[in-house]
Amino acid sequence: MRDVYIIGTGIHPWMGFSEKVFSDFAAVAVDGALKDANIEWKKIQAIMAGIFIYGGNAGHLSGQYLESIFGETGVPVVNVYNACATGSAAIRMAYNSVAAGETDTALAFGADVSPKGFLTAKSDNAVQDRDVIRWKMGGLPNPIYWALECRKRMEKYGTTEEDLALVKVLMSEYGSKNPDARFKKIYSLEEVLSSVYVCDPLRLYEICPVSTGAAAVIVTADKELISKAGKAVKINATTMGSAIYGDPTIRISALSCPAVAEAPMLSESYSASQQAYKKSGIGPEDIDVLELPDNSSWHYLVYLETCGFCKEGEADKMLRDGETRIGGKLAVNPSGGFSSHGEALSAQALWQVIECANQLRGRCGARQVEGAKIAMAQTYGLMGNSGTTILSV
Amino acid sequence: MENMANKVARIPNLVDWSTGEVRLMSAKCNSCGTYFFPKEHYQHRPGCSREGVEDVLLPQKGKLASYTIQYYPCPAPFKTEKKITPYGIGLVEFEDEKIQVTGIITETDLKSLKLGMEMETTILEMFTNEEKQQVVTWAFRAVK
Numbered sequence: 001m002r003d004v005y006i007i008g009t010g011i012h013p014w015m016g017f018s019e020k021v022f023s024d025f026a027a028v029a030v031d032g033a034l035k036d037a038n039i040e041w042k043k044i045q046a047i048m049a050g051i052f053i054y055g056g057n058a059g060h061l062s063g064q065y066l067e068s069i070f071g072e073t074g075v076p077v078v079n080v081y082n083a084c085a086t087g088s089a090a091i092r093m094a095y096n097s098v099a100a101g102e103t104d105t106a107l108a109f110g111a112d113v114s115p116k117g118f119l120t121a122k123s124d125n126a127v128q129d130r131d132v133i134r135w136k137m138g139g140l141p142n143p144i145y146w147a148l149e150c151r152k153r154m155e156k157y158g159t160t161e162e163d164l165a166l167v168k169v170l171m172s173e174y175g176s177k178n179p180d181a182r183f184k185k186i187y188s189l190e191e192v193l194s195s196v197y198v199c200d201p202l203r204l205y206e207i208c209p210v211s212t213g214a215a216a217v218i219v220t221a222d223k224e225l226i227s228k229a230g231k232a233v234k235i236n237a238t239t240m241g242s243a244i245y246g247d248p249t250i251r252i253s254a255l256s257c258p259a260v261a262e263a264p265m266l267s268e269s270y271s272a273s274q275q276a277y278k279k280s281g282i283g284p285e286d287i288d289v290l291e292l293p294d295n296s297s298w299h300y301l302v303y304l305e306t307c308g309f310c311k312e313g314e315a316d317k318m319l320r321d322g323e324t325r326i327g328g329k330l331a332v333n334p335s336g337g338f339s340s341h342g343e344a345l346s347a348q349a350l351w352q353v354i355e356c357a358n359q360l361r362g363r364c365g366a367r368q369v370e371g372a373k374i375a376m377a378q379t380y381g382l383m384g385n386s387g388t389t390i391l392s393v
Numbered sequence: 394m395e396n397m398a399n400k401v402a403r404i405p406n407l408v409d410w411s412t413g414e415v416r417l418m419s420a421k422c423n424s425c426g427t428y429f430f431p432k433e434h435y436q437h438r439p440g441c442s443r444e445g446v447e448d449v450l451l452p453q454k455g456k457l458a459s460y461t462i463q464y465y466p467c468p469a470p471f472k473t474e475k476k477i478t479p480y481g482i483g484l485v486e487f488e489d490e491k492i493q494v495t496g497i498i499t500e501t502d503l504k505s506l507k508l509g510m511e512m513e514t515t516i517l518e519m520f521t522n523e524e525k526q527q528v529v530t531w532a533f534r535a536v537k
Contacts, residue, residue, distance in 0.1 A: 120470065130431060130433075130434060133431060135467070135468075135470050136403055136471060137519075138495060138496075139480065139482065139497050140482065141463070141467055141468065144495075148459040148461055148482070151459045151460065151508075155508055196464065198463075198465060199461040199463045199482075200461055200462040200464070246438075250495065255430055255495050256429070256430040256431075256434065256494045257484075257493050258493070259458070260491045
């Protein structure tokens, strides 16, 4: 396998609902990535597209829609869906294609337009699609799943409401320094603690909403293109994991979970990160910057443990001691995280990779982690989807 | 048990009251020992032969393993005639079956919820259908 580098990245800033179509957002991100890599469209030899699930035929064939905007060239276009880890699947396929020598240069992208109102069932067939049961009979919007786990954690490890609020305080501070973030207001601990409960113990500012956004990454093994790019970033590993039997987590969309743990919590993310550590030879102790999926404050804490940055039940202390701040032992979510962005389903994993790449390229201005050499992007998707990408300069 | 005449589950094969008690419809794999809910949500142990899966009812009572209180209405297609928000959602553990199941908490003071407390399976009336039947979902309530 050849070494593979990120040479270009592009983002359409995160925002709320828009009347514009997803492919317009995708085009902005891809244009940005081409300019950043300083290459022409014709250099792209494969397109790995995250699909836009609310976009009908167009959304499910997002790669073809994107390709026709820039000009059809006959290259392989693959459209992929792995819930909120969709972007992880796209970059992994781009990496594998280049590393294996199938292509020299490949594009991964994802674009999402926030649906109006709430996320809900996407079919009406309860036999075929269990998700229908949770919506029709379960009364279970996504944050309930996180709240159920959060309460277990508070009972088991003594996580406090202040810990949950502190996550938002930190994320809002960093988000205010990120021009691509959707939410830029800085919150105090008191403001977070006085926000309404959405699902007790999680409050309004401690969960992330759905957003609109797009992200694109160009990877290559072409030495000429690498030397032409402004500080190329090496991909040490980009992996995907699925769940493991006996994982006690109550997974979004499910109506039950094992009562006796035989596998780690969030085992899909445990699997993805362990694969990445093994493949890259890089361990949690080597990592300077971590972008983790803080869908809620609970996620911020549990992901530090799932991915081995501390032992089970110790994440709260890391947070309280300032170890996860910019300037601390491990800079966690200098981008402002999902808390400052919201979820743009097929784009968010790529946006996390881009934040990591930008940190390693020293492009992050007021939120820059000084001297960052190794960064890791970790995703989380419902029903057992996860991806890990480790980058270095 | 409440009067179950003229009641129908919104989706079949999830909740049963034919025994005189309201109980959840599960399935057990006799090869790997895993219980499933819903019963078609197969989650076999890797390497299991998957032979001998039989329908079983979960016990009527279990213990509260976690809960949350939901403060905004669940969006459609969820539907109830009466306003239920804020409502509790419990994760109830059936110890012998080694499974925890989610369900709306009903007929219980939400302030009294404590992890480990005993809960029983019941139903929640959602709405009346065109055949004038009460459409229900499964739910949990504190054992009095």
